[in-house]
Amino acid sequence: MAQRGRPRSFDRTAALRQAMEVFWQKGYDNASMADLTAAMGLNPPSLYAAFGSKEGLFREAVAFYVETEGKGIWEEIAKAPTAREAVAHLLEATALAYTSGPEPRGCLIVLGAPQPECASPAIRDDLKKRRLDGVRILEERLERAVTDGEIPNHADCAAIANFYATVQHGLSIRARDGASRETLLSVAGCAMAAWDKLTT
Amino acid sequence: MAQRGRPRSFDRTAALRQAMEVFWQKGYDNASMADLTAAMGLNPPSLYAAFGSKEGLFREAVAFYVETEGKGIWEEIAKAPTAREAVAHLLEATALAYTSGPEPRGCLIVLGAPQPECASPAIRDDLKKRRLDGVRILEERLERAVTDGEIPNHADCAAIANFYATVQHGLSIRARDGASRETLLSVAGCAMAAWDKLTT
DNA sequence: CATTTTATGTATCGATTGATAAAATAAAGC
DNA sequence: GCTTTATTTTATCAATCGATACATAAAATG
Numbered sequence A, B: 001m002a003q004r005g006r007p008r009s010f011d012r013t014a015a016l017r018q019a020m021e022v023f024w025q026k027g028y029d030n031a032s033m034a035d036l037t038a039a040m041g042l043n044p045p046s047l048y049a050a051f052g053s054k055e056g057l058f059r060e061a062v063a064f065y066v067e068t069e070g071k072g073i074w075e076e077i078a079k080a081p082t083a084r085e086a087v088a089h090l091l092e093a094t095a096l097a098y099t100s101g102p103e104p105r106g107c108l109i110v111l112g113a114p115q116p117e118c119a120s121p122a123i124r125d126d127l128k129k130r131r132l133d134g135v136r137i138l139e140e141r142l143e144r145a146v147t148d149g150e151i152p153n154h155a156d157c158a159a160i161a162n163f164y165a166t167v168q169h170g171l172s173i174r175a176r177d178g179a180s181r182e183t184l185l186s187v188a189g190c191a192m193a194a195w196d197k198l199t200t
Numbered sequence C: 001c002a003t004t005t006t007a008t009g010t011a012t013c014g015a016t017t018g019a020t021a022a023a024a025t026a027a028a029g030c
Numbered sequence D: 001g002c003t004t005t006a007t008t009t010t011a012t013c014a015a016t017c018g019a020t021a022c023a024t025a026a027a028a029t030g
Helices: A012-030 A033-040 A044-049 A054-068 A071-079 A083-097 A121-148 A156-177 A181-192 B011-028 B033-040 B046-050 B054-068 B071-078 B083-097 B121-148 B157-176 B179-191
Strands: none
Touching: A012 A033, A012 A044, A012 A054, A012 B011, A012 B054, A033 A044, A044 A054, A054 A071, A054 A121, A071 A121, A071 B033, A071 B179, A083 A156, A083 A181, A121 A156, A156 A181, A156 B157, A181 B033, A181 B157, B011 B033, B011 B046, B011 B054, B011 B157, B033 B046, B033 B054, B033 B179, B054 B071, B054 B083, B054 B121, B071 B121, B083 B121, B083 B157, B121 B157, B121 B179
């Protein structure tokens, strides 16, 4: 059954992608509705009808970001045969993703709303939760490695997970500062240099 | 010779400290003049007479931050007898500083204006320069360690400096997410676990 | 056809943004 | 005491903020 009423004249997904780019570049608070409507090619009423609010638009933009940019970074965590390969891939994929375009990128989830006093506490908390989810996913992968016998029992999985998550977050800052792909990859390599000592 | 005219009725340094706290909590863009005047206990004209503009106030706040919060973190870099101790102290002092209060802290220089499209490109670039200065200071300390014979010639000082700077930047994000002092110290320890492999 | 429903374009809402003009006030030099 | 200089208070500036009211356009339904 087809929709009633006048159909929308724009590609919702394409508009969402444009919104994601604006939020990625400016962050939640600094991205104005004027910026967003201009980039998306919409008038404000169309935007509000399709996405509800600036907050709703950002939530969808983040979900879209996770499904597109984030997928290649995190999906290998579970698939990799060893925790070491999982972590190494995470950092390398991060380095590649953060230097994929001409513009400074970094992670939308890390940089989208970094201030404790954000215009939208819900947005701030949502991004924070997503970041902490990343730490937890890492920790769970390491604990699985203990079960698998890859890592000894006495290894501090929480500490190791926190360490590699911290490195990954730091890569966002370095990427925004214009660090090259080679530099970020070398940082990933340096972080992996600690692996043996941390897991034996 | 004393000042002519009516002297100001407020403590300029105390007001600057209050402004620093507001910027630290909200970032440059999100801190409104209303926030600042309220925290500093001033009327707008007094603020503008004393600090010139929001941008000027932020610059002074950052300089004040470096002189107070940042001093204990970076001054040991040159003093420490070995590069290893210098880097270890940097990370540990960072972990302590970022968890010194009840509120999520992190670094003002890392988090004060993280967006590529900031309301003030000059502010954004100034903070970026300060971050890159940190990387350079680390690298120079490592190169000195090569000269001193602490580290072999073939060590990649730039890569190592980039790695530890990345960890330090990442600590700001983790601190904002509420990571405990013990967690941040353990991250610092994990980072130092890579030292031997990176320097031999 | 007319009716209903939804989307669009124009214009604008009250609130807040960074920043001042004008006037009142206070302290120093003469 | 008088002048000079600077600060403080009050009120407000134009611009922008996120979000809508309203009228019109385009599709499905009857």
